[in-house]
Amino acid sequence: MAANINMGPNKANLEKVCSLLKECKTYYLATDDGGRPRVRPFGTAHIFEGKLYIQTGNFKQVYKQMKKNPKIEISGMIGERWFRIEANAVEDDRAAAKASMRDAYPELKSIYDTDNTAVFYLADVVATVYSFTEEPEVYKF
Numbered sequence: 635m636a637a638n639i640n641m642g643p644n645k646a647n648l649e650k651v652c653s654l655l656k657e658c659k660t661y662y663l664a665t666d667d668g669g670r671p672r673v674r675p676f677g678t679a680h681i682f683e684g685k686l687y688i689q690t691g692n693f694k695q696v697y698k699q700m701k702k703n704p705k706i707e708i709s710g711m712i713g714e715r716w717f718r719i720e721a722n723a724v725e726d727d728r729a730a731a732k733a734s735m736r737d738a739y740p741e742l743k744s745i746y747d748t749d750n751t752a753v754f755y756l757a758d759v760v761a762t763v764y765s766f767t768e769e770p771e772v773y774k775f
Contacts, residue, residue: 637762637770645684647773651761652686654710654717655679661710663688665699672699676708678742682734685755687726689735689742692752700754701725717763721756731755 655661656679664673674696678689690697700706700723708719731753736742742751763771 637772639772639774644775647759647761647775648681648684648686650773651719651756651759651775652679652681654712654719654761654763655688655708658710658712658717661708663696664707664709665696666703666705667695667699672696678735678739680735680738682731682755685726685757686759687731687735687753687755688723689739689746689751689753691746691750693750697752704754706756714767715763715765717761719756719759719761721759723754724757725752725754727752 660675660677662673663676664671666672672695676688676690678687680687680689690700704722704724706721706723708721710717729748732748732751735753736746736751759773759775761773763773
């Protein structure tokens with residue numbers, strides 16, 4: 635099947651990919667740990683200043699892995715469809731970016747504060763949505 639490709643750093647592609655992450659609720663983020671893949675569940679997705687952000691703690695191994703090698707992949711399922719997102723995770727250490735994420739996910743406030751939270755925006759995104767019955771959809775930004 636040929637893919638339907640949606641190109642460009644536009645708001646529609648950004649919002650589509652964010653909605654995929656939010657709709658599946660728990661998605662799986664893969665990092666590289668010195669040549670060994672590591673996968674773990676994640677649940678945050680937030681648009682701030684025109685960029686798609688995810689969140690973790692700066693004391694976790696996943697944080698160290700993304701800092702060392704920012705190339706990540708994310709995978710998730712929604713019903714009979716699944717997606718894979720390839721991206722570079724770029725840390726944004728600004729207090730405003732962290733506060734925006736914590737405001738979007740109030741449940742994080744009991745676990746994370748400004749000092750121990752880390753937010754990353756996704757750059758060079760290629761998100762592909764798959765189905766057994768439809769052409770893949772590709773979103774790039």
